[in-house]
Amino acid sequence: GESVGLHLPTLSVQEGDNSIINCAYSNSASDYFIWYKQESGKGPQFIIDIRSNMDKRQGQRVTVLLNKTVKHLSLQIAATQPGDSAVYFCAENSRQETSGSRLTFGEGTQLTVNP
Amino acid sequence: KAGVTQTPRYLIKTRGQQVTLSCSPISGHRSVSWYQQTPGQGLQFLFEYFSETQRNKGNFPGRFSGRQFSNSRSEMNVSTLELGDSALYLCASRNMGQGNEKLFFGSGTQLSVL
Numbered sequence A: 001g002e003s004v005g006l007h008l009p010t011l012s013v014q015e016g017d018n019s020i021i022n023c024a025y026s027n028s029a030s031d032y033f034i035w036y037k038q039e040s041g042k043g044p045q046f047i048i049d050i051r052s053n054m055d056k057r058q059g060q061r062v063t064v065l066l067n068k069t070v071k072h073l074s075l076q077i078a079a080t081q082p083g084d085s086a087v088y089f090c091a092e093n094s095r096q097e098t099s100g101s102r103l104t105f106g107e108g109t110q111l112t113v114n115p
Numbered sequence B: 001k002a003g004v005t006q007t008p009r010y011l012i013k014t015r016g017q018q019v020t021l022s023c024s025p026i027s028g029h030r031s032v033s034w035y036q037q038t039p040g041q042g043l044q045f046l047f048e049y050f051s052e053t054q055r056n057k058g059n060f061p062g063r064f065s066g067r068q069f070s071n072s073r074s075e076m077n078v079s080t081l082e083l084g085d086s087a088l089y090l091c092a093s094r095n096m097g098q099g100n101e102k103l104f105f106g107s108g109t110q111l112s113v114l
Helices: none
Strands: A010-014 A019-024 A032-038 A045-051 A055-057 A064-066 A074-078 A086-095 A102-104 A111-114 B005-009 B008-013 B019-026 B031-038 B042-050 B052-058 B064-066 B074-076 B087-094 B109-113
Touching: A019 A086, A019 A111, A032 A074, A045 A055, A045 A064, A045 A074, A055 A086, A064 B052, A074 A086, A102 B031, A102 B042, B008 B019, B008 B031, B019 B087, B019 B109, B031 B074, B042 B064, B042 B074, B074 B087
Parallel strands: A010 A111, B008 B109
Antiparallel strands: A019 A074, A032 A045, A032 A086, A055 A064, A064 A074, A086 A102, A086 A111, B005 B019, B019 B074, B031 B042, B031 B087, B042 B052, B064 B074, B087 B109
16 A cells, blocks of 8 residues: 655755755744754754854855744755765754754755765 | 664564664764654664663663663663564664754564464
8 A cells, every 4th residue: 555654845956056955833922943964874954053143154065044933944055065965854853951952853854965 | 884784684483583673873972863664654763872881761661671781782681572563673773962863773673474
């Protein structure tokens, strides 16, 4: 029978193009957001993060934009390379009363870079 | 500095068995979290440990448990395995302190339940 599961959004770009990966988050009280990259057979790898008191943050070839009004997060990758092909996850931090921390992850986007 | 180390890398078990997974955090990191990753549910939070105490727990049944040792190493245990427990189990560590929410993940343990 047909399997039921998350339908992973996909994005296919040409090498050298810019990529934009979008994410909607759920908790308006979240104060910290983070992007991870996960390659096949590996754990998630940190890319960039941003706090809720900021709208934009830049790293090397990556930029994260935060729109708290519509609870939207985006990751921009400049001059996308084949090595950028991976699944990209956004995550929001929900601070816990016990001083713990837990990240709530989005469903992920599969980025494919065509040479 | 070595990253988060998880052992074993792969495991095959049968229904009803129990399994223990191990995680060594980055040196100096005192918080360890566990996540389950499946194609159907994505990444789901299991629990977080700090100073040998569970600080935070996700919505998983009591068959899932964990512990942390004085050297910050952690283990998680799943008893009475079910087919649906097949997943990649990821361990992550972080520094404690204000503003240190960034998690560093290991490569995971791929568990297959037959």
